[in-house]
Amino acid sequence: MAIRVTRRNVIKGMAGAAAATTPVFSPYVLKSAWAADPIVLGLPIAQTAQAGVADHQDHWNGSILAQEEINAAGGILGRKLELKVVDIDPLSPESCQVSIKALTDAKVHAISCAFTLAPIPTADASVKYKCPFLWGVTQRNYTEEVAKNPDKYSHCFQTDPSEVHYGYTFPIFLKDMKDRGLWKPLNNGVHIVQEQIAYNQTISKALQEALPKSEFTLAKVTDIQYPVQDWGPVIQDIKKTGAGAVMIDHWVAAEYAAFVKQFQADPLKGALVYLQYGPSQPEFLELAGKAAEGFVWSTVLGVYADEKGTEFRNKYKKRFPGVMGLVYTGNSYDTAYYLKAAWEAVGDPNKFKEVCDWIRVNPFRGVCGYMDMNNKYQECAHFPDDGNPVSATELEKGMGQLYFQVQDVEHKIIYPDPLKEVTLRPAPWI
Template sequence: MIRKINRRTVIRSAGALAGTAVAMPFVSRRHALAADPIVLGLPTSQTAAAGVADDLDHLNGTTLAMEEINEAGGILGRELKLFVTDVDKLSPESCQQAIAACIDAKVHAISNAFLFVPIPAMDESAKYKCPYVQGNTQRAATEAFKSNPEKYAHIFQTDPSEVHYGYTYPLWLEHEEAQGVWKPKNRKVHIIQEQVAYCQTISKAAQEAIKKRGKFEVAEVTDIQFPVQDWAPVIQKMKEVDAAAIMVDHWVAAEYAAFCKQFIADPVKDSLVYMQYGPSQPEFLTLAGDTANGFCWSTVLGVYADEKGRAFREKYKKRFPGIMGLVYTGNGYDIVQYLKLAWEGVGDPDNFKAVCDWIRDHPYRGVCGYMDMKNELQEAAHFPDNGYPISASELEKGMSQLYVQVQNTEHKIIFPNEISESKLQPAPWWG
């Protein structure tokens, strides 16, 4: 976790002091903007052990959108400013306090990457009801909206929920086999699961979907506990099970990088190894280097590699040089652009209800795909359709899950076909 300390320093330099309204650097003053700014609240992990990398990505994407908007004359003639406050994603009290700080600052909307304990934050935000637009990726949170839509009407999850990681996993395995790029040595799947509720939900969904589809079988489920200090016992268990497909259901980039290094030294031959989400964080490639080649991962929320996505990647890298995170960079950017359209459509950012109604009635296609909030869970629909709610049968009616393989130390989208950049390549430990 040493690198996270350095990333906190970057966040402080980008976001100034936590808990204060900040005008980010490089904002043009050529346009005469009204003195009364529109303020967006950003609970951002800066001092906790978890989530700093994702929150830096989210802050950077938000910053980029804010700078572009202010450069072009603001929103309704008013400058957009950010209110950044610290949060510990694993602490219910901290999540609640971060939202309370935003309310005290009288923000016009709240945006965050994700919180592991979203319900306390949602309950706190219900006291204020400004638009709360985020990428929490949790079905428990959207089910809370479904059970009480009046209380949580102002809360929008801009990505599909984590259950889709599990539901889509066997679909992906079947696709790679059908393509002829992977010939499974057996029909076994070995799931390695972390203990936070988020990962447990994914594991259960995967087990359910594998059984339902019937093409593979779960041979073993092995528990791990954050932080993982040594992967050797886990890899030994992998070798004993010797499954054709291995799903590592975890979320920490640095620990995934350590896993890759240890696995490459003593691999499970001919196994297709998948790691859920964490490799999307920039430090994964920095730490893993060449040992990352051949491993696969996915995200239900990510920057596409289409024309719109490539243009965003280019300008993001110009503004924030280095390895780019592929998830919350785009989500932070998309949320601001979505809110801008809503504020302009309503004409009054202080009319929270009208802005929320506008968001519900107007889908938005961003760099991470299509967001339509008008459904029973108020979350983005998942593509491809995996037979579970909420799914879309067309790419431009949902947000595509991106299955990615590291090829030549670069992330390449390999599934679904509608948005792929490459095909699955043989891993170094195959054959």
């Protein structure tokens, strides 16, 4: 797909400076006298796959930024931080296992990954070596296995809340917008347009469980299959159903861009249209442009727009010009600094169990919010509290799920209140 070629060009020459298995260095981190051998952070990064490349390259960028800052400030325990990068196909269990095995064979001190869609085989490839494995995999089916097998997966930490919260929180968001008078729904129906992978099916199931407990009702469920070649029939189905809110439960930024262009040309007037997660990827705005105006989306993991988050955004944009991804850029940056804190607290990055034990009981506040994985799932707590595990009643005890609206061709946080930049405004078709 051409979109992936475009995204690689955005890296600004990064890939040319670092082959798939070659550490990445900044010119100003080469010090003449480091205390010992480097501390090596392993990065499985999708570079040649058919899915996940944008998020994974964002993860690579954020790791590079953290590495450069850490080394410029003297490294960790007097040792420089190196990145060991290997290629991975997030959709292939075999590729995932090969990639993790390559990193454990290289004796990395920890692994930082965006996600794979084969989480159990990926995690299983690391259980013998058991170095800290931190990733934003966003899957409750996986963290339930962690809860069932705490010894086996004691080293595996999910650095964000699980995808179930997309479903559980959606009616809460709708009610808030309605109660404030920011959205006047056509009716209380919710139309789910769902893709077939397990991740999207889990989100749809969670929303269908949450709706009967709310004032909203399920209007219809429509199935789609990646790749979506033509959104026309789906849009006609949306118009015929006429629900007040529509959730497009998909994941591919380029296909979302095609959807918004077609929908703007023939919309369901008055509907609130929500796009699950995919608009976070830079391709969405790059391809959709002004056609993205008014659409709502959210992520359970994202860079805040508070003082800490804004400082990071400015640094990142200076280092990597262009449209910024708002998810794994910050997550990978936070993960590197979280590991730095753990390594320095333990005093030896080779003490894997001690480092993991420290991470488990010591939360970390990063640019994407509060990371507290001290629960049976070893996943970050979620804010706002939606009545389901693992949720927090206070912002600084959980990771805020960020709801955005595209306004003036920019992503702006509209919910939850403690983090919002602007308020929801009527979309062009409303």
